Amino acid sequence: MSDWVLPDEILAEAPSHTPLPHELADLELLLCGAYQPLTGFMSAQEARQVSEAARLLDGSSWPTPVTLDIPTSIAEEVDHEERRRRVLRITDAEGAPVAAVECHQLDPLGPDMVRVGGPVRRIAEAETGIFSDLRATPEEAKETYTKPRVLAHIVQGPLHRPQLAQITRAAHTLAAHVLLMIPTGNAVAGSPPLRLPAAALVRSILAAKDRLPAATIITVPLSQRGDKIRDGLLSARVAAAYGATHLLTGSGALSGGTKVRAMLPRELGYDTRDGQWRAIDEIEPPFQRAGLTDAEVADMLDRGFGLPEWHTPPAVAAELRRTRPPRRERGLVVFFTGLSGSGKSTIARGVHETLVESGDRTVSLFDGDVVRQLLSSGLGFSQTDRSTNVRRIGYVAAEVGRHGGIALACPIAPYVADRDVAKALADAAGADFVLVHVATPLEVCEARDRKGLYAKARAGKIKEFTGISDPYEEPTNPELTIDTSKISVDQGVDKVMEYLTDGGWLEPSGLHLG
Numbered sequence: 001m002s003d004w005v006l007p008d009e010i011l012a013e014a015p016s017h018t019p020l021p022h023e024l025a026d027l028e029l030l031l032c033g034a035y036q037p038l039t040g041f042m043s044a045q046e047a048r049q050v051s052e053a054a055r056l057l058d059g060s061s062w063p064t065p066v067t068l069d070i071p072t073s074i075a076e077e078v079d080h081e082e083r084r085r086r087v088l089r090i091t092d093a094e095g096a097p098v099a100a101v102e103c104h105q106l107d108p109l110g111p112d113m114v115r116v117g118g119p120v121r122r123i124a125e126a127e128t129g130i131f132s133d134l135r136a137t138p139e140e141a142k143e144t145y146t147k148p149r150v151l152a153h154i155v156q157g158p159l160h161r162p163q164l165a166q167i168t169r170a171a172h173t174l175a176a177h178v179l180l181m182i183p184t185g186n187a188v189a190g191s192p193p194l195r196l197p198a199a200a201l202v203r204s205i206l207a208a209k210d211r212l213p214a215a216t217i218i219t220v221p222l223s224q225r226g227d228k229i230r231d232g233l234l235s236a237r238v239a240a241a242y243g244a245t246h247l248l249t250g251s252g253a254l255s256g257g258t259k260v261r262a263m264l265p266r267e268l269g270y271d272t273r274d275g276q277w278r279a280i281d282e283i284e285p286p287f288q289r290a291g292l293t294d295a296e297v298a299d300m301l302d303r304g305f306g307l308p309e310w311h312t313p314p315a316v317a318a319e320l321r322r323t324r325p326p327r328r329e330r331g332l333v334v335f336f337t338g339l340s341g342s343g344k345s346t347i348a349r350g351v352h353e354t355l356v357e358s359g360d361r362t363v364s365l366f367d368g369d370v371v372r373q374l375l376s377s378g379l380g381f382s383q384t385d386r387s388t389n390v391r392r393i394g395y396v397a398a399e400v401g402r403h404g405g406i407a408l409a410c411p412i413a414p415y416v417a418d419r420d421v422a423k424a425l426a427d428a429a430g431a432d433f434v435l436v437h438v439a440t441p442l443e444v445c446e447a448r449d450r451k452g453l454y455a456k457a458r459a460g461k462i463k464e465f466t467g468i469s470d471p472y473e474e475p476t477n478p479e480l481t482i483d484t485s486k487i488s489v490d491q492g493v494d495k496v497m498e499y500l501t502d503g504g505w506l507e508p509s510g511l512h513l514g
């Protein structure tokens with residue numbers, strides 16, 4: 001931690017900025033000493049060197065850039081003539097100040113953003129947030145260790161019996177205390193097909209607590225940046241900062257330039273003779289049963305089958321059942337995207353009516369006109385306004401999904417990035433997301449021209465009209481594609497209903513397929 005002097009009046013005048021969630025997560029790790037020897041955000045030069053050579057400017061190894069980027073307008077305020085006044089106040093997602101950055105470096109990244117490099121200092125305790133009781137600084141965690149050796153494990157998914165047996169065996173072999181670190185830097189943990197909201201991951205791990213040897217369980221705001229090796233190396237650094245001597249890791253021997261010894265877990269199998277989990281090569285083949293894959297676990301949960309006791313402790317199974325209920329009870333966002341006049345609203349309305357008639361599920365329809373009058377009133381059709389519109393719809397739809405309802409939304413949603421945000425919001429709310437591309441050709445939409453808007457767009461009377469003078473980014477992997485020039489309205493509605501029924505979100509016996 002830097003010990004730079006920061007007078008109150010300088011802090012009071014410093015401009016404020018709320019970083020992105022992953023930057024805030026990095027900040028927290030910097031502040032608590034989990035990223036030692038780092039004491040602040042990297043300059044652009046250092047970040048580049050780390051990206052290219054995995055080395056800090058002093059030559060020591062470090063796996064991933066730890067950076068903070070701010071809008072140019074704020075950087076201009078920070079860029080004070082007097083060096084000691086180059087301070088940025090960091091506020092959390094709720095707007096409360098948490099830290100200050102002494103801005104040694106301000107490197108433009110382009111016209112809009114500037115990379116800030118310099119040491120950070122805590123100015124208020126971060127006490128909010130879920131499971132704050134499970135947060136610990138390295139010093140606090142170290143006080144709980146009962147043995148000189150500490151076996152750390154970054155828990156990416158629920159602990160079923162094979163994972164519990166692996167941890168227990170490794171801890172026993174080493175005579176080590178166990179340190180379970182639950183990464184909460186991403187809103188959603190794990191990778192498809194089994195992704196869980198971070199809080200659900202924590203709950204599922206706490207449900208297995210009784211089955212662990214002496215263990216310290218903490219949350220750390222580690223996030224996955226997408227590069228498995230570098231993510232693994234960074235985890236090893238953080239584990240080392242928490243005093244781990246060993247790291248149980250599934251992703252290769254990654255000690256990340258630390259003294260932590262990587263332990264590769266042995267593959268375990270279930271021995272049907274005595275119901276124990278042991279090294280699979282120690283079990284005679286007729287009595288071997290492999291652990292369930294994530295895909296199998298996800299599929300069983302989706303269908304509402306209980307997870308078997310030989311594989312998953314009942315308390316963990318119950319927690320997973322709650323978090324990922326069967327699809328027929330789980331929230332769902334059906335997002336129709338396509339050109340104006342392609343038939344999105346017509347089909348969404350048909351699906352809505354069918355669902356209301358069947359009474360099978362609660363359903364909300366976010367139809368274009370209503371959305372633009374209420375939720376998005378005042379917004380136009382610039383790229384920014386369309387993004388705001390689509391993200392707002394995505395947000396509200398995800399909230400419907402959070403409470404187990406079905407949301408039907410049908411904006412043009414011309415940009416991939418906004419559709420991806422809508423999906424991520426649904427994901428984080430524990431809801432499923434089905435993208436329906438209503439891929440009616442432009443000529444057909446234009447020929448329909450119900451509102452005469454295409455004619456006006458062609459005549460230049462409406463600017464930035466999707467498909468004519470504004471982009472539509474085609475979805476590359478929608479769950480469903482419907483071309484309404486080839487099928488009738490009823491057939492389009494049936495196609496959606498069939499997809500939802502086959503996928504398990506609706507009861508097969510409804511009125512709708514008759």
Ligand SMILES: Nc1ncnc2c1ncn2[C@@H]1O[C@H](COP(=O)(O)OS(=O)(=O)O)[C@@H](OP(=O)(O)O)[C@H]1O
Nearest residue numbers: 340341368381386389411412413414463464465466
């Ligand atoms: N410039 C421009 N481009 C596209 N569409 C336009 C434009 N101006 C008005 N309209 C009418 O607004 C409807 C599209 O609004 P959306 O909210 O679905 O659009 S977006 O998702 O925000 O891009 C769409 O209505 P529908 O035909 O019901 O889809 C258009 O008729």
Ligand SMILES: Nc1ncnc2c1ncn2[C@@H]1O[C@H](COP(=O)(O)OP(=O)(O)O)[C@@H](O)[C@H]1O
Nearest residue numbers: 339340341342343344345346450484487488489
């Ligand atoms: N097979 C079909 N599916 C959906 N709409 C169709 C079909 N055939 C013709 N149409 C007509 O096309 C128009 C589609 O308009 P709308 O559903 O408002 O499109 P969007 O919401 O995509 O702008 C409606 O007038 C509808 O009656």
